[in-house]
Amino acid sequence: MSEFSEWFHNILEEAEIIDTRYPIKGMHVWLPQGFKIRKHTLNILKAILDEDHEEVLFPLLIPEDELAKEAIHVKGFEEEVYWVTHGGLSELNEKLALRPTSETAMYPMFSLWVRNHSDLPMKYYQVVNTFRYETKHTRPLIRVREITTFKEAHTVHATAEETEQQVKDAVKIYKKFFDMLGIPYSVSKRPEWDKFPGALYTVAFDTIMPDGKTLQIGTVHNLGQTFAKTFDITYETATGEHEYVYQTCYGLSDRVIASVIGIHGDKSGLCMPPDIAPYQVVIVPIIFKKGGEEVLEFCRNLEEKLKSEANLRVYFDDRDIRAGKKYYEWEMRGVPLRIEIGPRDIQNKKLVTYRRDTQEKEIIDYNPLAISETLFETLGEISLNMKDKAWATFEKCIRSVDSIEEAEEEMTKANGIITFNWCGNEDCGKDIEEKVKVAILGVQEPDNENSTCINCDKPSKHRTLIAKTY
Ligand code: 5CA
Numbered sequence: 001m002s003e004f005s006e007w008f009h010n011i012l013e014e015a016e017i018i019d020t021r022y023p024i025k026g027m028h029v030w031l032p033q034g035f036k037i038r039k040h041t042l043n044i045l046k047a048i049l050d051e052d053h054e055e056v057l058f059p060l061l062i063p064e065d066e067l068a069k070e071a072i073h074v075k076g077f078e079e080e081v082y083w084v085t086h087g088g089l090s091e092l093n094e095k096l097a098l099r100p101t102s103e104t105a106m107y108p109m110f111s112l113w114v115r116n117h118s119d120l121p122m123k124y125y126q127v128v129n130t131f132r133y134e135t136k137h138t139r140p141l142i143r144v145r146e147i148t149t150f151k152e153a154h155t156v157h158a159t160a161e162e163t164e165q166q167v168k169d170a171v172k173i174y175k176k177f178f179d180m181l182g183i184p185y186s187v188s189k190r191p192e193w194d195k196f197p198g199a200l201y202t203v204a205f206d207t208i209m210p211d212g213k214t215l216q217i218g219t220v221h222n223l224g225q226t227f228a229k230t231f232d233i234t235y236e237t238a239t240g241e242h243e244y245v246y247q248t249c250y251g252l253s254d255r256v257i258a259s260v261i262g263i264h265g266d267k268s269g270l271c272m273p274p275d276i277a278p279y280q281v282v283i284v285p286i287i288f289k290k291g292g293e294e295v296l297e298f299c300r301n302l303e304e305k306l307k308s309e310a311n312l313r314v315y316f317d318d319r320d321i322r323a324g325k326k327y328y329e330w331e332m333r334g335v336p337l338r339i340e341i342g343p344r345d346i347q348n349k350k351l352v353t354y355r356r357d358t359q360e361k362e363i364i365d366y367n368p369l370a371i372s373e374t375l376f377e378t379l380g381e382i383s384l385n386m387k388d389k390a391w392a393t394f395e396k397c398i399r400s401v402d403s404i405e406e407a408e409e410e411m412t413k414a415n416g417i418i419t420f421n422w423c424g425n426e427d428c429g430k431d432i433e434e435k436v437k438v439a440i441l442g443v444q445e446p447d448n449e450n451s452t453c454i455n456c457d458k459p460s461k462h463r464t465l466i467a468k469t470y
Pocket residue numbers: 100101102103132134141142143144145147151152153196216217218219221249250251252253254255
């Protein structure tokens with residue numbers, strides 16, 4: 001196990017995020033702390049999607065004949081589908097698939113719902129569990145067989161231009177979401193052989209984990225009319241003709257939380273972005289024999305104040321254990337801001353704050369009229385600092401090279417992302433993957449029109465990203 005994997009497994013257990021002992025490979029239990037992180041993360045995404053999407057909820061089971069309808073799609077998933085074959089003791093007339101994703105559950109219904117051009121665009125999303133019988137090595141949150149928090153959006157449009165635009169909008173949505181979590185990303189168009197089964201093209205978000213391997217943390221697919229033709233999704237134009245619709249879909253999974261844990265964490269444990277931290281502020285009383293009750297009273301008031309005035313998630317830790325033990329624990333759990341209060345601080349109208357991101361203590365003035373706002377602002381600074389730090393590390397892991405040899409050499413030095421010019425040809429791309437023992441993540445928007453492929457010297461329009469991937 002690599003150093004990072006070991007750290008990752010340990011922290012999931014120690015911080016009580018998930019319990020991996022559930023007796024089915026690739027399926028885990030969310031524990032209360034993890035569930036809170038999951039909930040806050042979900043709320044952020046939902047708030048963004050709710051601006052112009054509607055939430056729906058489809059059944060888990062998909063009839064075999066629907067799943068099988070779209071040939072390319074089913075081919076892509078055939079090795080990963082779990083099947084329900086029995087109801088009690090009787091064999092079912094038709095096998096039912098546990099959704100690996102929901103195109104084939106949703107689109108037969110979309111075919112009933114879309115009638116007229118005025119029904120379009122339609123933008124739906126759902127948050128569900130999906131099942132994939134992954135054959136690659138499973139890892140908690142990163143590659144699971146039950147994706148517990150699959151956030152999938154599906155949109156339907158009248159024109160190809162609109163789907164092009166929707167892909168761009170979805171990329172913007174995901175950027176905004178990852179920015180709030182301080183997760184750095186690169187966005188690229190996946191090569192043909194790595195696109196979503198059934199899509200025209202796939203745009204993917206990749207981040208870099210601490211071991212230098214990239215993790216695909218989200219994807220946006222332009223589905224064109226492939227599924228519309230398979231599932232007969234048509235609309236009537238203003239002039240009375242029937243036209244096939246154009247579609248997109250995009251999704252995120254439990255990997256988002258894996259990346260937050262991995263990227264912001266350090267030797268002391270988790271470091272949670274304030275927006276999704278189960279507790280944003282922890283108050284630890286420093287109690288001596290004398291004046292204990294006064295300290296507790298002060299802390300209780302401060303807790304109430306921060307909750308009511310700044311709507312913060314605050315935990316007042318009045319357990320009867322050593323303060324040092326509390327510090328260790330909250331540090332490991334990644335609470336962004338800790339406040340320590342002893343009798344002398346109350347007398348001097350001071351507070352001691354400790355920031356998890358910088359691991360620095362500060363003595364601040366205690367002004368009852370301004371304290372909520374001050375701490376609220378500090379949390380904002382923590383978010384920004386965490387984001388900046390993560391981006392700085394990410395950018396250091398991206399290097400540009402001019403030859404295959406240089407790419408190989410760079411890869412032996414360190415993982416991360418390497419960029420260069422590539423012609424876009426599939427055989428040439430696979431040759432590069434073979435030579436450098438990496439995966440092509442994808443190509444970015446044209447930025448160097450007159451360059452040549454580092455492998456075959458043919459003209460190249462695109463900057464290409466390669467990396468060792470999860
Ligand atoms: N229907 C489309 C859009 S929702 C779809 O299924 N796309 S996907 O296959 O690319 O999955 C969306 C995201 O889920 C991926 O970008 C990846 O971040 C994540 N994901 C895929 N498989 C797993 C898995 N086994 N465990 C955890 N996350 C996964």
